[in-house]
Amino acid sequence: MIRNTVWLTVILCVLANAASAQNYYPTDIGNTWVLQSTDGAELITYTLETPEEELSGEQFRTLKIITEVLGTSSVNTNTFLIEVEEKGMKLHKVVAELGDIFGISRVEFSPPAIFFPPTLQVGEIWETLGEAEVYLVGTVTVSSINEVIAKEKVVTPAGTFENCLKIRIDTKTITASGLSISTSYQWLAPDLGPVKFETGQDIIFELISFNLVTPTNPYDVNEDGVVNILDLTFVASHLGEANPEADVNDDGIVNILDLVLVAQNFGS
Numbered sequence: 001m002i003r004n005t006v007w008l009t010v011i012l013c014v015l016a017n018a019a020s021a022q023n024y025y026p027t028d029i030g031n032t033w034v035l036q037s038t039d040g041a042e043l044i045t046y047t048l049e050t051p052e053e054e055l056s057g058e059q060f061r062t063l064k065i066i067t068e069v070l071g072t073s074s075v076n077t078n079t080f081l082i083e084v085e086e087k088g089m090k091l092h093k094v095v096a097e098l099g100d101i102f103g104i105s106r107v108e109f110s111p112p113a114i115f116f117p118p119t120l121q122v123g124e125i126w127e128t129l130g131e132a133e134v135y136l137v138g139t140v141t142v143s144s145i146n147e148v149i150a151k152e153k154v155v156t157p158a159g160t161f162e163n164c165l166k167i168r169i170d171t172k173t174i175t176a177s178g179l180s181i182s183t184s185y186q187w188l189a190p191d192l193g194p195v196k197f198e199t200g201q202d203i204i205f206e207l208i209s210f211n212l213v214t215p216t217n218p219y220d221v222n223e224d225g226v227v228n229i230l231d232l233t234f235v236a237s238h239l240g241e242a243n244p245e246a247d248v249n250d251d252g253i254v255n256i257l258d259l260v261l262v263a264q265n266f267g268s
Contacts, residue, residue: 024120024165024188027061027084030213033194035205036157043068044205046194051081059084060092082115089115091128098134105140107132120165120188124148137175144171154187154195156206161189164196171200218248219265227265235262 033046049062063080081093090112096105107130117126125147134140150166164187173180182200189195195207219227221234238246238254246254248261 023190025116025193026191026212028213029061031193031211033210034208035194035197036208038204038206041070042205043070083112086118088118091115094130094132096132102137103135105132105134120148122148122151122165139176141174142171144169152187154189156195156208158195158207158209161192161195164189217265219262221245221248221262227262227267232259232262235259
């Protein structure tokens, strides 16, 4: 059995903080983070992928978490359907593997639950609530109060990260058999994402490797790594055309709006 990660309650309290505002959790598809428990027993891999289901818009992501006990065949995969928008990040669905005994639990959120508010700063507080049916357990209701409590330096095997947000997660789980309460902590590094977390059972996971996709700059039309006069000249040479390479705002035509956008992003 995968220690401390097979329960929906633990997965929710850990991953409710894996999706944050853009500056603390880059949301580009393909981004990957690998964390290992300090005792070397478990490995968790976070990956942002394109959803398998048909969804409109490009703001949807599947956050896939694969948890494995090293040296064994124990592997769990859990997926979170999230939406990235200006008003923050929202959770639409969770599919959680709870082990051989409890099987798979599916949670649909309607309306979507708030994973993260649009900005994160010390003192920010928000609540996440979910409910699922679990085999042999029945209805499980999980609510968490999330609070950004500090900025700290975090030292991990993957490096040292300054100004990390420390988030406290107070989680309450209600089943037919009673109530349980736990507290866990998540650390997010600016422009990088999750670097450390501590479960309600005091098990600490630290970042050991990561791979962040470098997003394409839409204003660097000649793709030389910087927005400059060469990009402006290229766009100007295609004014009035339906050229997708020069139409930086994707409105179907190259015009003065495209020129203005390129000029405003000089040096980026």
